[in-house]
Amino acid sequence: MMTIGRDRLAGEQTTSVQNYNQQIRKRVSMSLFHSTVSRRDFMKGLGLVGGIGGAAAVTPAFHDLDEVISAAESTRKRAWFVKEVDEPTVEIDWALVKRHHGGHSTQSAAVVARYPGLEAYNAMTKSGKSDADRMKDNEPGYRLRDAALGAANGGVFSGISLAGSPGAVGGVIPTCEADKFGRKKVQTPEQRGVPKWTGTPEEATKMLRAVMVFFGAANLGVGELDDHHKNFVGLTGDNIGTQYYPNIDKAPTTVTKPVVFADQPTFTWDQAKNITYVPNIPLWAVTYLIPQHQELNLRRPTVLGRTTQTRYRLRRETTTCTQDFITGIGYQSMADVPYRVLPSGPGIVLGGLGENARHSIMTLSPEVGAFGGYFDMLTDLELAPTKPIDAGMWRFCHSCGLCADLCPSGSITKKGEAEPSYEVRPSHITPKDPPLPGMRESGEWHKLGRKTYWTDMPGSQIYQRSVDTCNVCWGNCVFNGANGAMIHQVVKGTASITPLFNAFFAAMHEPMGYGMKHGEDVEEWWNMSLPSNGFSSTMMARHMGY
Structure with a gap:
């Protein structure tokens, strides 16, 4: 020893x-x-x-109680080292930020298939040991109770889908008396015969934070949807399957789910064409945090570890009830439906929930590290924007590189390989097929505008799809402690x-026991004493003795 x-x-x-x-x-x-x-x-x-x-x-030094009180003025408790700043710690060039096609992403099978070629892609994703075979072999993390837990958890987008959550259609809350599930809808101020709620933007943000925390969010960030921020709203939503390969731009609107800014006063959704219309009126974007289960994240890529999708189940109540509340005080809202229409990454960084990370599709939270589930909403309720933060995490990523060292596909930029840049680092895999129409020649899988390290997403996705899933970078982040x-x-x-x-x-990080779990250590989760939903709901509370 x-x-x-x-x-x-x-x-x-x-x-x-x-x-x-x-x-x-x-x-x-x-x-x-x-x-x-x-x-x-x-x-x-x-x-x-x-x-x-x-x-x-x-070490922070306080001279009297006034200094202690002034350090704790925020509505939500943040550690003393989390400082508000005027600009995010990752540099942004707004001239490079453009609205993007939601299908132009490596989450679209049609994009990933361009690299190995469609035939090789289909062979790769159909090979390997199935979850069913792993279950029969009684492998840790794939046993019957593990699979049953994942199935009961609801899976991706539980409750909020294209068809809408109870009361929400295409992300838009209608003002009908009852939804198709028979649940009675809240009344609008007009239906009640009273004026809508009014207050300052600061009061509105504080009110909405209290409401969303009550409905299950841990915290929220706010940004005004100005000309810069509109470019974060997708041209389309969702992902495109290989049935539309190689020209995903010829997929029908019912698949691509376009999002159009229109000169109209309300959010609307054309169900027949699957087009969402966003009004050209003053709007505010709300990004909110639903923490993920820390111990389950450490057990990926097993079927038990994939149960971290619980964030989608938990966001159902938060989103639906918040939209009902906004309707009830006289305003409109739109959830992040279709999928990918409101990417949460920009909202996290610009709204102060977290900072940019070495892995370029991930952000880091001072409270939950990489284990955050983030979702978005648009509303015409005037809110006070929240500022970015500097907690030293982006600087830490410059000198750490642990996620890159442990990345099994070698997709994350290692220390010394490259410096942060506005130019996307090309994939180490040369595509066998030409660029898809409407896409950039290189780095089409990333949205431009940040000065960052660029992860090789085709290499990452091809590896993930050949082994079912990965997320080693999430589980090994130092800030997950x-x-x-x-x-x-x-x-x-x-x-x-x-x-x-x-x-x-x-x-x-690993000697202290915070790394990923393997073998029979995966199954130890069933014997652990853990908080509800696998995270502390009091991490930001500052009242009632919490």
Whole structure:
């Protein structure tokens, strides 16, 4: 057994930051399965035991109660190191941000098939061991109870689909007395004979946050749908299957589900053509967080781990009830239906729910790390926009690279391979077929505008589809650690101020037990004592003693 000496850790702080990080990471990785690091050793490494160390300079200091109160003015509790900023930590070039075709994504089988060719794609996705065979072989994570749990969870888009949730059609809440399920609809102010609710944008945002938290959201971010933000609204929704290969632009509107801005006062949906019309009136975009089950995410790619789709089940009540509330106070709303019409990534970053990450289709939350489920809504209720945040996570991604090192398909940009850029890094797979009409020659699977690392999504998707699923990058993110123990706040707070210990934190992630679970460890979930839905609903609460 190997123990990292406290004196050696303290002495190495005198070396350069780069050499220090390399030495720590090398030492810890070599002893990944045969190391013991005491809590005191860990704290000593941060300079928190016996004198002033590197982390002492970043510890928050309060001189009186007024400072403590002023640091806690936000409606939702955020850690002290989460700072509001005027611009996101990832650079954005608005000239590059354009409305996108929802089917031009590697979630569309027709796009992915262009790379290996349709015949090879079909052979690849039909090969391999099936879930049924794994179940018969009694593999951990694929056993009957695992599959039954996933089926009972509802699957993708439980309750909110193209046909609409109870009361919502095409994402739009009608103002009828009862929906097709027989559920009585809320009355509008006009039906009640009273004026609609009025208040300041700040009051409206605070009110909507209280409402959505009551209905199950953890937090929300708000952005005005100005000329820049309109370019985040998709030209179409959903994904395109290989039956429309190679020309997905010839797919009928009932498949592509176009979204059109129109000079009209209301949201409408043409059911026959499957076209959603968004009114050219002042609108606000709301992005909200439904946390995911942390322990189940650590058990991907098994069928048990895929039960993290619970976010879709949980968002049903949040979305439907929130839309009912907005209707009840006299305003309109539209949920993110069809799928992909309102990509949540921009709303997360611009609205302050999280920051950009090394994996370019993922964002990081200070509270839940990579395990966040995010959804969107448009409304004509005037809201006060929320600001982006800087919690040091995007800077941490620059010096970490753990997700890239562990990516089984090698699709994430590793440290030293490239720097953040506005130009998409090409896939390592040369497409066997020409570009699809209307798509860019290279990097068609990404939306432009961010200065970031670019993940090879064709390579990622081809690997995922050949093994059913992956998400190793999600499960191995350093920011997924629990929030209950003080040490996690120390780690996140330190990373928000200085990169000095970033490589050390990344290297300690797996030895501390926060990595993915394998083998029989997957099935241990059934014996664990966990909170409802697998996450703490009080992580942002600041009243009633929570």
